[in-house]
Structure formats: C-alpha cells, structure tokens
Amino acid sequence: MGEDVSEVDEQSPKSNLLKWIFIAVAVVVVIVIIVTVTVVLVLKKKRNEKYPGFLYLNDIHIDLSYNPKSNKDWCHSQTNNLLESWEFGQYNCDPPPKLYDSLVESLKTNVPSVDFILLGGDLPSHDLGGNYTFLKEHFRLITDPLEKLYPNKKIFITLGNNDFQENYGSFKTDLKDFENAHEVFGKWMNEEQSKTFKKGGYYYEDMPELKLRLLLLNTVMYTNTKSRVFNESLKDPYDQFAWIRQTYKEGVDKGYKVGVALHVPPGIVYYKGIPGFPSMYLEEFGKVFEECDFSFTISGHSHIDTLNPLYKANVEEDNIQYSLSAVSVSPSHYNNPGYRYFEIKDGVLQDYTQFYADIMMNPDSPKWEVEYKFRDAYKVKDLSKKSLNDATRYIRSKGSVIWSYRGYIYSQAEKYNPFFYCALRALTKEDVFKCSLDLNVNLSSIMPYSNRGD
Incomplete structure (x- = not known):
C-alpha cells in the first residue's frame, strides 16, 4: 500500500505540470480566437461604416425632343416600320425626361439622404442651341426634382x-453665360461665391462639418474649339489659376482638406485622342496640381468611368494625382446611364458606390442597381492619392482586373453587346449573319481576327 501511495505522489508534479500547460495553451488559444474575432468584427464594422456623402450626376444632357420611335442614328424622328419603342432612351442618343424621372425615383431607395448634390456639368442635350431662357428651363428640369427630393x-x-448658349462658349460671351447660369444656381451661393462665379464661372464652398473646402472650377475656358479660339496672351483667363493657388492655401491654413470638381479634364480624351487643353494650359494646370496637394478631383465630360492622370509622373513609382471621371447619365456614347454616391470623412473620400441601369436588358423599365463599389473593386482602404495610385497598379497587375475595369468604363454597355446576346441563340451560318444584319453591324468589326484561320 505504502509503495503505491509513494508512486502516486512522485507522479503528481508531472501530472500537474501537464495539466497547467494544457490550461495555459487553451487560454492562449481562446485569447487568440477572441482577439481575431474582435479584429475581424472591427474591420467589418469599419468597412460597413456609413460616412457623410454626396450625390454626383454628370453629363445628363436631357433631351426634350427625343422620339422613342427613333433609331440611334437620328434620335428625334420616328423611323418607319420600327417595332421597338425606346421610351427610356437608347444608346447613341441623349435621354428623354422619362429616364431622368426614373433616376430620381431610384434615389429614394438607393440614396435616401445626402449632405449635398454635385452636378458635373452638361445638363442640356448636345447642340441644343436656343436662347438663354431655354437653357435655364433645362437647368431647372434637373434641379427642381432634386430640390424636392x-x-x-x-x-x-x-x-x-453645353451649359453655354453656344457650345463651349467664347470669351466674348462668357459673362452673359455666367450670369444666366447664376440665375438658377445663385440661390445656393453667397455674395463672395456669386462674385467669382459671375467673373469666371468658378467658386468654392467650405464645409466645416466635413473638414472640406470644395473648389468648383471652370475648365471649359481652357479648351481650344471652333468657338473658343486659343489666345496665347491669355495666360490666366479670369485669374482662375491664381485663385486656385490662393484659395487652396487659405483652406489648408484653416485646417481643411481641399477637393476639386471640374467638367473638362486636362488629359487625353479617349474617343478623340487629343488633350482637353492646349499645351500652355495643360502645363500650367499640371503645375498647379503638383504644387497643391488636393484631396481629390472629380471630373466629367468624357461620359465614361476612368481614372485620369492630371500630370506626368517623374518616375514610374511616383504617386500622382488622378481625376475620378464618372460615366454619364446620357447614354449617347454607347454607355449605360449611371450616377455615383461618394462617402467622405475628414475631407478624404472614403468610397463611392456606382449605380447604373442597363437600358438594353431592361428597355421598358430601367432597374437602377449597384454596379460596383470602388474599395471592393480595387482592394484599397479609401480614395486618397496613395490609394488611387495603388488602384491603378492593381488594375495593371492582372488580366481579370483590367477586364473588370473595361466593363466599368461604359457601365457594362458596349456597341456590339446586342450581337453577342443574339449569337447565344445562333446555330447556323444564316443565324449568325441574321444577327449582324438585324443590328446593322459588320462581322469583321465584331471579330477582327476571325479571318486568320483556325
């Protein structure tokens, strides 16, 4: 009996040690699990956190003369024997009020509240012409429903x-155009804002609760067009370059982040292959943006969803400033119509949600839905300067990502999409040719490499 007790006593310390080691390991495992779950929940909460935000609509081009029985080559006249009726608009045409009404209706669910609304320019249809009263009527067609909502x-x-009486305006008539637009938008401006807007079509807004100063620029005056002939003696039209530098510095001194909104971006417009500005303005604009560390830049005009460099990088690794170009409401560039909701915190854009309506798939009743969210699509934490550069590197890193990016450019629309939808039911040679003939497209354009052989 005594020997048995002695044996048990000798083994007890070892048993106790193993027991405590097991308990310690279990405690560590539990702590690790708790910490991991907590971190995941915190990150998930942060990712799902809702910030203040604003609605962005650009290149609406509302068209009161649109004919739903027209075809895409002439949008104002009924086409004989056309069975389809495109009540909400079609590719290659500016949209009827009915499409804009459906957009506003969708905002009630998709964007129920905003801190402000930003319109990126080009509210009337292309080449509208007409008088100043006509322009103001088109402005109010856009603003009245938003003001009510x-x-x-x-x-x-x-x-x-297109917000000028003559497309792009001219230095001779600018002041009349600024005054005309002010008659509609002046209700949301103070005295100082009205002064600079009437002088040069630009102004700024301070938003202390967002720690943001927003510069609303006039870049139409930097373009070189038939009506607005470039004049080399005009180094700084309406003193806007000097104003940008001064207003930026004053904003930073007040503790604000400074953001920029503009219509015509300075760089190459893809569909034209030419820069938005003459070289003199392009260089000066680049200098301003290199000097001023803007929090963000939002642009329109191109009708497509792209990231556009605002100046050249000195080396490949440099982080440069990009403008966020958004797809237009008008489907006139073979794009699906879209709009964007930006989230912002402490003057820095945190994310945006891109909404769109596929008017080819749902021509009778547009369904405005989420296309993508920037952070999820490009694996970044926000829309800061560094994050936008990280996003461009990510886009260039994988073929699947560049294809996604290309899909976003026109909001999932493409000129030849109808052919591919038709071809999904095409078995014979005659079926395929019928798809191309019915849609008036050339097979060699759709499949440029098809003649190379199998």
Whole structure:
C-alpha cells in the first residue's frame, strides 16, 4: 500500500505540470480566437461604416425632343416600320425626361439622404442651341426634382461646355453665360461665391462639418474649339489659376482638406485622342496640381468611368494625382446611364458606390442597381492619392482586373453587346449573319481576327 501511495505522489508534479500547460495553451488559444474575432468584427464594422456623402450626376444632357420611335442614328424622328419603342432612351442618343424621372425615383431607395448634390456639368442635350431662357428651363428640369427630393440641401455646379448658349462658349460671351447660369444656381451661393462665379464661372464652398473646402472650377475656358479660339496672351483667363493657388492655401491654413470638381479634364480624351487643353494650359494646370496637394478631383465630360492622370509622373513609382471621371447619365456614347454616391470623412473620400441601369436588358423599365463599389473593386482602404495610385497598379497587375475595369468604363454597355446576346441563340451560318444584319453591324468589326484561320 505504502509503495503505491509513494508512486502516486512522485507522479503528481508531472501530472500537474501537464495539466497547467494544457490550461495555459487553451487560454492562449481562446485569447487568440477572441482577439481575431474582435479584429475581424472591427474591420467589418469599419468597412460597413456609413460616412457623410454626396450625390454626383454628370453629363445628363436631357433631351426634350427625343422620339422613342427613333433609331440611334437620328434620335428625334420616328423611323418607319420600327417595332421597338425606346421610351427610356437608347444608346447613341441623349435621354428623354422619362429616364431622368426614373433616376430620381431610384434615389429614394438607393440614396435616401445626402449632405449635398454635385452636378458635373452638361445638363442640356448636345447642340441644343436656343436662347438663354431655354437653357435655364433645362437647368431647372434637373434641379427642381432634386430640390424636392432633398430639401434644404445645396446643389453645386461645375459648368460644362453645353451649359453655354453656344457650345463651349467664347470669351466674348462668357459673362452673359455666367450670369444666366447664376440665375438658377445663385440661390445656393453667397455674395463672395456669386462674385467669382459671375467673373469666371468658378467658386468654392467650405464645409466645416466635413473638414472640406470644395473648389468648383471652370475648365471649359481652357479648351481650344471652333468657338473658343486659343489666345496665347491669355495666360490666366479670369485669374482662375491664381485663385486656385490662393484659395487652396487659405483652406489648408484653416485646417481643411481641399477637393476639386471640374467638367473638362486636362488629359487625353479617349474617343478623340487629343488633350482637353492646349499645351500652355495643360502645363500650367499640371503645375498647379503638383504644387497643391488636393484631396481629390472629380471630373466629367468624357461620359465614361476612368481614372485620369492630371500630370506626368517623374518616375514610374511616383504617386500622382488622378481625376475620378464618372460615366454619364446620357447614354449617347454607347454607355449605360449611371450616377455615383461618394462617402467622405475628414475631407478624404472614403468610397463611392456606382449605380447604373442597363437600358438594353431592361428597355421598358430601367432597374437602377449597384454596379460596383470602388474599395471592393480595387482592394484599397479609401480614395486618397496613395490609394488611387495603388488602384491603378492593381488594375495593371492582372488580366481579370483590367477586364473588370473595361466593363466599368461604359457601365457594362458596349456597341456590339446586342450581337453577342443574339449569337447565344445562333446555330447556323444564316443565324449568325441574321444577327449582324438585324443590328446593322459588320462581322469583321465584331471579330477582327476571325479571318486568320483556325
């Protein structure tokens, strides 16, 4: 009996040690699990956190003369024997009020509240012409429903080339155009803002609660067009370059981040292959943006969803400033119509949600839905300067990502999409040719490499 007790006593310390080691390991495992779960929940909460935000609509080009029985080559006249009726618009045409009404209706669910509304310019249809009263009527067609939906919220404007009586305007008539636009948008401006807007079509807004100063620029005056002939003696039209530098510095001194909204971006417009500005303005604009560390830049005009460099990088690794170009409401560039909701915190854009309506798939009743969210699409934490550069590197890193990016450019629309939808039911040679003939497209354009053989 005594020997048995002695044996048990000798083994007890070892048993106790193993027991305590097991308990310690278990405690560590539990702590690790708790910490991991907590971190995941915190990160998930942070990712799902809702910030203040604003609605962005650009290149609406509302068209009161649109004919739903027209075809895409002439949008104002009924086409004989056309069975389809495109009540909400079609590719290659500016949209009827009915499409804009459906957009506003969708905002009630998709964007129920905003801190402000930003219009990126080009509210009337292309080549509208007409008089100043006609222009103001088109401005109010856009602003009145928004004002009703979001009462007591300011609506800001960056003038687009079609917001002038003559497309792109001219230095001879600019002041009349500024005054005309002010008659509609002046209700959301104070005295100082009205002064600079009437002088040069630009102004700024301070938003202390967002720690943001927003510069609303006029870049139409930097373009070189038939009506607005480039004049080398005009080094700084309406003193806007000097104003940008001064207003930026004053904003930073007040503790604000400074953001920029403009219509015509300075760089190459893809579909034209030419820069938005003459070289003199392009260089000066680049200098301003290199000097001023803007929090963000939002642009329109191109009608497509792209990231556009605002100046050249000295080396490949440099982080440069990009403008966020958004797809237009008008489907006139073979794009699906879209709009964007930006989230912002402490003057830095945190994310945006891109909404769109596929008017080919749902021509009778547009379904405005989420296309993508920037942070999820490009694996970044926000839309800061560094994050936008990280996003461009990510886009260039994988073929699947560049294809996603290309899909976003036109909001999932493409000129030849109808052919591919038709071809999904095409078995014979005759079926395929019928798809191309019915849609008036050339097979060699759709499949440029098909003649190389199998």
